[in-house]
Amino acid sequence: MKTLIFRTVAPYLTALMLLFSVFILLRGHNEPGGGFIGGLIAASAFAIYGIAFGVPATRRAMWFHPIAIAGTGLLIAALSGLTGLFSGTPLLTGVWTKSPIIGFDISNVIIFDIGVYLVVAGAVSSIALALESTEDNH
Amino acid sequence: MQSGSETALLIGLALPFAGAAVAPWLMRRMGDRGAWLLALIPLFAFTVFVSLVSTVASGTSVRGEVSWIPSLGVTLAWYLDGLSTAFALLISGIGTLIVLYSGGYLHGHPQHGRFMSYLLLFMGAMQGLVVADNFMMLFVFWELTSIASFLLIGFDHEREASRRAALQALVVTGLGGLALLAGLVVIGMATTTDTLSGLLAQPEGLRGSELYLPALLLILLAAFTKSAQLPFHFWLPNAMQAPTPVSAYLHSATMVKAGVYLLMRLNPAMGETAIWETVLPLFGGATLLVGSVLALRQTDLKLMLAYTTVGSLGLLVMLTGFGSDLAVSAAVLYLIAHALFKGALFMVVGILDHETGSRDTRDLGGLRKAMPITFAAAIGAALSMAGIPLFTGFLAKEAIYEALTHDSGGWPLLILLVAILGNATMVAIGFAVGLRPFIGRQRETPKHPHEGPALLWLGPVVLAITGLLAALLYGLFYRTIADPMTTAVAGSAFANAISPLPHVSLAFGLSLVTLAVGLVLYAAQARLRGGLASVFGAGNWGPDRGFDHVVAGLVRLSAAVLRIVQNGRLDVYITIAFITTAVVLLVPMVIYSELPSMPPFPALQLHEWTLVVVALVGLYSVVRTRNRLTAIVSLGIQGFAVAVLFVLMGAPDLSFTQFMVETLSVIVLALTMTRLHLSPTDHRPWNERLFDGSIAIACGVAFTLLLLRVTQNPFDASLSEFFNANARIIAHGRNVVNVIIVDFRALDTLGEIAVVAVTGLVILALLRIATPGRIRGRS
Numbered sequence: 001m002k003t004l005i006f007r008t009v010a011p012y013l014t015a016l017m018l019l020f021s022v023f024i025l026l027r028g029h030n031e032p033g034g035g036f037i038g039g040l041i042a043a044s045a046f047a048i049y050g051i052a053f054g055v056p057a058t059r060r061a062m063w064f065h066p067i068a069i070a071g072t073g074l075l076i077a078a079l080s081g082l083t084g085l086f087s088g089t090p091l092l093t094g095v096w097t098k099s100p101i102i103g104f105d106i107s108n109v110i111i112f113d114i115g116v117y118l119v120v121a122g123a124v125s126s127i128a129l130a131l132e133s134t135e136d137n138h
Numbered sequence: 139m140q141s142g143s144e145t146a147l148l149i150g151l152a153l154p155f156a157g158a159a160v161a162p163w164l165m166r167r168m169g170d171r172g173a174w175l176l177a178l179i180p181l182f183a184f185t186v187f188v189s190l191v192s193t194v195a196s197g198t199s200v201r202g203e204v205s206w207i208p209s210l211g212v213t214l215a216w217y218l219d220g221l222s223t224a225f226a227l228l229i230s231g232i233g234t235l236i237v238l239y240s241g242g243y244l245h246g247h248p249q250h251g252r253f254m255s256y257l258l259l260f261m262g263a264m265q266g267l268v269v270a271d272n273f274m275m276l277f278v279f280w281e282l283t284s285i286a287s288f289l290l291i292g293f294d295h296e297r298e299a300s301r302r303a304a305l306q307a308l309v310v311t312g313l314g315g316l317a318l319l320a321g322l323v324v325i326g327m328a329t330t331t332d333t334l335s336g337l338l339a340q341p342e343g344l345r346g347s348e349l350y351l352p353a354l355l356l357i358l359l360a361a362f363t364k365s366a367q368l369p370f371h372f373w374l375p376n377a378m379q380a381p382t383p384v385s386a387y388l389h390s391a392t393m394v395k396a397g398v399y400l401l402m403r404l405n406p407a408m409g410e411t412a413i414w415e416t417v418l419p420l421f422g423g424a425t426l427l428v429g430s431v432l433a434l435r436q437t438d439l440k441l442m443l444a445y446t447t448v449g450s451l452g453l454l455v456m457l458t459g460f461g462s463d464l465a466v467s468a469a470v471l472y473l474i475a476h477a478l479f480k481g482a483l484f485m486v487v488g489i490l491d492h493e494t495g496s497r498d499t500r501d502l503g504g505l506r507k508a509m510p511i512t513f514a515a516a517i518g519a520a521l522s523m524a525g526i527p528l529f530t531g532f533l534a535k536e537a538i539y540e541a542l543t544h545d546s547g548g549w550p551l552l553i554l555l556v557a558i559l560g561n562a563t564m565v566a567i568g569f570a571v572g573l574r575p576f577i578g579r580q581r582e583t584p585k586h587p588h589e590g591p592a593l594l595w596l597g598p599v600v601l602a603i604t605g606l607l608a609a610l611l612y613g614l615f616y617r618t619i620a621d622p623m624t625t626a627v628a629g630s631a632f633a634n635a636i637s638p639l640p641h642v643s644l645a646f647g648l649s650l651v652t653l654a655v656g657l658v659l660y661a662a663q664a665r666l667r668g669g670l671a672s673v674f675g676a677g678n679w680g681p682d683r684g685f686d687h688v689v690a691g692l693v694r695l696s697a698a699v700l701r702i703v704q705n706g707r708l709d710v711y712i713t714i715a716f717i718t719t720a721v722v723l724l725v726p727m728v729i730y731s732e733l734p735s736m737p738p739f740p741a742l743q744l745h746e747w748t749l750v751v752v753a754l755v756g757l758y759s760v761v762r763t764r765n766r767l768t769a770i771v772s773l774g775i776q777g778f779a780v781a782v783l784f785v786l787m788g789a790p791d792l793s794f795t796q797f798m799v800e801t802l803s804v805i806v807l808a809l810t811m812t813r814l815h816l817s818p819t820d821h822r823p824w825n826e827r828l829f830d831g832s833i834a835i836a837c838g839v840a841f842t843l844l845l846l847r848v849t850q851n852p853f854d855a856s857l858s859e860f861f862n863a864n865a866r867i868i869a870h871g872r873n874v875v876n877v878i879i880v881d882f883r884a885l886d887t888l889g890e891i892a893v894v895a896v897t898g899l900v901i902l903a904l905l906r907i908a909t910p911g912r913i914r915g916r917s
Binding site: 028029030031032033034035036037040041043044047066067070071073074077078081091092094096107109112113115116119120122123124126127128130131132 | 790791794795798799801802805806809810813868869870871872873875876877879880881884885887888891892894895897898899901902905
């Protein structure tokens with residue numbers, strides 16, 4: 001799969017897809033999208049990069065081990081639900097704050113969605129990269 | 139009760155657990171001296187219980203509760219009457235001595251702190267067990283004592299025998315714990331109460347209920363396993379693998395009496411029925427006989443004591459179930475006397491073992507000069523065990539014979555004979571442990587014998603003196619401890635009248651007979667041992683062996699089951715999964731005539747038809763092609779076509795996800811194919827193709843019918859309406875699908891992403907295992 005065209009296009013494609021995945025994640029609350037789809041797009045981005053440049057290069061580019069990213073996401077999602085401890089509401093109750101500075105309401109729900117994004121992106125790209133690598137060198 | 143003493147009681151109950159938490163640190167910092175500090179914990183509890191004695195002896199029970207799980211209505215409720223107070227005094231009093239004794243016994247042991255921690259954990263659990271009023275609390279503490287016992291028996295975990303004994307004790311007592319839970323639930327159903335005090339307040343409620351028999355059987359199973367009654371007696375001698383302080387405390391003085399405690403506690407509510415008065419003496423008597431015979435054939439002093447403990451527990455069960463207040467009183471006296479003398483004798487054996495390096499009766503003799511204090515404590519305890527006048531053991535034996543000769547008839551006479559035989563063995567073993575190692579000619583022992591430190595002999599000395607004082611001050615002893623306890627067990631007021639002095643009576647005559655028989659057994663023990671050994675062979679029989687067979691059989695069974703359900707062939711798993719899916723969907727639909735009616739022909743537009751055709755072409759190519767990669771990509775084409783259909787039908791989120799999932803499954807499947815080194819084409823013979831094809835069609839048909847049927851039901855729109863109406867207002871989002879995922883049903887999503895993350899981990903682990911080069915490279 002290491003054709004010249006593919007290898008030239010792949011970095012741009014990956015960058016664009018990652019950017020798009022974040023966009024999809026953030027707009028998810030009001031338009032089609034969300035953490036799950038965003039995570040899948042990010043995972044495909046990494047898969048494309050891996051096909052073009054090999055797994056070691058992708059792992060270096062990702063910096064963190066993908067399964068660590070998934071674990072962090074799970075932790076973030078779980079912790080975001082604990083706000084209820086302070087407000088006396090059940091687990092995972094949404095808490096919203098008006099934020100005039102950045103122009104939209106922020107809440108633990110968005111943090112939860114970021115957790116979902118990280119879990120899906122991390123776990124799926126972890127599987128894809130592990131399958132792509134022939135040497136299993138990490 | 140005033141709140142001050144209530145607080146003190148709560149602290150006394152909770153302190154052992156706190157002590158268990160800090161014990162390892164404390165023992166590391168302070169060494170053996172830490173034992174003196176830790177002993178303050180049970181001592182504090184002991185003083186608290188002593189302060190309650192006068193209240194309890196006057197006939198008032200002490201009750202109280204704190205809320206534990208209010209949403210389930212579970213409270214930590216305690217109930218102290220004569221029975222629980224006497225037990226609590228034994229547990230905390232002997233506990234104090236045992237903590238000190240452990241300080242000396244495990245001197246310099248690297249895990250000394252851990253041992254103390256387990257010991258205090260057990261103490262806390264046992265205290266909780268005997269003061270518990272609430273059923274749930276009783277059960278929790280009951281299980282906790284089993285767990286603490288498991289940890290203590292297996293303390294020396296590098297020895298296989300310890301591990302086996304620990305596991306065996308846990309399995310047997312754990313079985314009893316489950317029975318207890320079930321029994322308490324049944325009792326709760328029969329009487330609509332969930333406290334012991336509530337149960338004792340309506341004694342006829344349970345006996346009259348039709349659930350009496352199941353409740354009784356479950357409670358008996360719990361009590362018999364915990365108190366090592368036949369046929370569950372085998373775990374107790376094996377539990378002697380534990381360090382001696384544990385044997386003295388858990389496996390003679392306290393924990394094994396939990397079963398007897400349960401029977402005594404429930405006697406007012408469950409006793410006085412024909413089955414109670416048959417089963418208890420029957421099993422108790424059999425246990426007494428078996429324990430006595432097996433005790434006589436041991437050479438290990440600790441095992442002799444262990445088997446007489448089994449026998450003593452049998453005696454207690456037998457007396458509890460005999461059915462008269464006199465017998466109950468005898469059981470109470472014997473229980474207290476036994477805890478004192480047996481605890482002391484176990485500690486004496488521990489000292490002998492510690493200071494001479496052996497606890498075999500054939501190796502020991504003439505130690506009276508080397509170990510005078512230990513000898514004094516040992517002979518004091520042995521005299522009580524033998525039931526010599528002036529000792530507590532004598533009171534107990536007199537009470538036993540008085541109770542058993544009170545009624546005439548064949549059944550009481552049989553029980554009387556069993557009791558005499560058992561007691562005679564107690565005489566023999568008492569002297570074999572408490573006298574024989576100290577008299578006669580001194581023998582070579584692995585270590586040069588000398589008196590142990592004060593930490594070691596303090597315990598047995600105090601217990602032996604207590605055994606003497608309780609009998610000498612018998613008026614006080616009866617008034618404060620024995621009579622309130624008997625009253626609580628018998629359910630009606632009772633006063634003891636037995637004197638510790640010799641007197642002319644039938645009971646005393648029987649005592650003399652017992653003593654004579656016992657002395658004969660003592661003198662002839664070496665010869666008896668040979669005779670018993672030839673009768674019983676090498677001991678490769680009985681429930682102990684049976685336990686091993688059951689465990690081995692379970693392992694074999696699970697291995698066999700595993701070979702069938704987890705045979706390691708992915709194609710078999712997938713085939714079974716799909717067949718099951720098809721059957722589960724189709725069979726109920728056919729049986730309950732829920733098949734859908736023929737749907738109307740769909741009115742689609744041209745571009746929609748085009749997509750359907752694309753999907754069909756994809757499918758056709760999947761079926762027709764022999765090339766695996768083509769098949770995978772064709773499956774993707776079909777998926778994409780469906781995804782586009784979703785967009786057209788107004789489900790953008792679904793379609794979006796479908797696109798991504800299709801893309802990634804094509805990538806992952808293709809990668810897996812290259813990794814598996816499969817041949818690029820599919821070579822299944824026609825019969826396999828037919829079989830797999832039928833399953834595929836069955837699944838497809840099943841899902842189609844299911845979807846058609848579901849959509850033909852009248853659609854309940856209340857949920858959609860709720861979400862549409864509230865997504866914006868409550869959850870600040872316009873995308874209803876995403877709002878459901880991250881807010882309304884966020885807990886589901888949390889579970890799902892946990893599954894995703896774990897799946898990722900598992901696949902990673904599987905791929906690493908499956909790379910042979912890597913395994914070779916590492917090892």
